[in-house]
Amino acid sequence: MKPIDLRSDTLTQPTPAMREAMANAEVGDDVFEEDPTLKKLEELAAQKTGKESALFVPSGTMGNLISILSHCQRGDEILLGDRSHIFLHEVGGIAALGGVHPRIIPNNPDGTLLLPLLEHSIRPSDIHNPPTRLICLENTHNFCQGSPLNPEYMDSVRALAAKYGLKIHLDGARLFNAAVAQDINVKDLTRQADSVMFCLSKGLSAPVGSLVCSNRDFIQRARKFRKMVGGGMRQAGHLAAAGLVALESLVERLKEDHQNTQLLAEQLASVEGIELDPAQVKTNIIFFKLKHSKIDGESFLNLLEENSIKILMTDPGVFRAVLHREINREQVETIAKTVRSILTL
Numbered sequence: 001m002k003p004i005d006l007r008s009d010t011l012t013q014p015t016p017a018m019r020e021a022m023a024n025a026e027v028g029d030d031v032f033e034e035d036p037t038l039k040k041l042e043e044l045a046a047q048k049t050g051k052e053s054a055l056f057v058p059s060g061t062m063g064n065l066i067s068i069l070s071h072c073q074r075g076d077e078i079l080l081g082d083r084s085h086i087f088l089h090e091v092g093g094i095a096a097l098g099g100v101h102p103r104i105i106p107n108n109p110d111g112t113l114l115l116p117l118l119e120h121s122i123r124p125s126d127i128h129n130p131p132t133r134l135i136c137l138e139n140t141h142n143f144c145q146g147s148p149l150n151p152e153y154m155d156s157v158r159a160l161a162a163k164y165g166l167k168i169h170l171d172g173a174r175l176f177n178a179a180v181a182q183d184i185n186v187k188d189l190t191r192q193a194d195s196v197m198f199c200l201s202k203g204l205s206a207p208v209g210s211l212v213c214s215n216r217d218f219i220q221r222a223r224k225f226r227k228m229v230g231g232g233m234r235q236a237g238h239l240a241a242a243g244l245v246a247l248e249s250l251v252e253r254l255k256e257d258h259q260n261t262q263l264l265a266e267q268l269a270s271v272e273g274i275e276l277d278p279a280q281v282k283t284n285i286i287f288f289k290l291k292h293s294k295i296d297g298e299s300f301l302n303l304l305e306e307n308s309i310k311i312l313m314t315d316p317g318v319f320r321a322v323l324h325r326e327i328n329r330e331q332v333e334t335i336a337k338t339v340r341s342i343l344t345l
């Protein structure tokens with residue numbers, strides 16, 4: 001039996017339509033900027049995010065890295081959340097490869113950064129200080145229950161950034177989840193950002209790829225940094241073809257994932273030994289804690305695996321489940337039933 005895999009939405013397989021589009025894609029050498037399918041995807045990405053231009057990159061990590069390299073000089077400081085993916089899970093690339101100094105601000109549970117804290121962290125010009133250059137936000141915010149940031153919050157950060165001449169980069173790995181969850185246009189979440197990265201390879205089910213979107217000059221700089229870190233690809237239109245299918249036909253269905261996630265959150269919250277507030281769950285990610293006298297985290301994971309269910313333990317006793325296209329309502333019922341039976345042994 002195929003396991004019910006909730007470790008990440010990155011685990012989704014390409015759809016049959018994607019496989020067909022990939023096989024038949026018209027391609028060229030993208031380092032020479034001659035891949036028609038890739039260009040089409042970049043144009044669509046720019047249009048969807050309301051930016052002048054876009055660049056296809058192999059991963060969200062590379063997209064964030066080259067965006068930050070394109071904004072900053074070595075020795076610049078950037079402001080970002082202590083739960084942000086860039087800070088926690090991108091191997092410290094901005095410091096190791098870019099010489100960029102991260103200044104960490106505690107994230108609120110909903111993924112926001114308090115404006116007074118942000119403002120307080122902006123460095124005055126002084127011989128001792130690295131110059132503050134950039135604010136990084138994340139939407140949806142993975143390690144804050146997948147919370148979506150709203151346009152009003154984005155507007156308020158924009159106003160602050162403008163006051164101090166700072167730029168904004170948005171890690172929108174799950175940007176379309178954020179828009180769908182709030183029933184708004186993606187542009188309402190991107191107009192405040194100078195650069196935006198979003199992923200095709202998560203809930204949108206494409207096998208590979210992310211896009212960086214911004215103005216033309218920025219994308220030209222980013223293209224050069226992409227080449228520098230080895231991300232200049234050749235007949236990448238085969239990958240872009242899947243991305244086009246994702247953007248054209250798989251965005252609206254993210255709603256289903258959110259509904260299934262809500263259902264699972266409610267069912268899990270009713271199980272004794274699980275700490276979870278379903279009201280905090282707004283998109284396709286659930287974090288919960290296990291408070292059980294007889295079962296520790298490792299045994300809980302093993303018991304789930306014996307029942308063909310996979311989730312991640314992100315900290316001792318803290319678990320993450322991510323829903324996606326390959327998890328249906330019936331499987332949600334199975335997961336909830338299995339968890340209940342494990343914890344009421």
Ligand code: TLP
Binds near residue numbers: 058
């Ligand atoms: N997140 C992965 C893991 O790395 C944790 C996941 O399973 O959620 N920004 C955000 C907000 C992300 O969640 C991720 C991936 C990335 C960037 C990086 O994207 P990739 O994996 O394509 O480099």
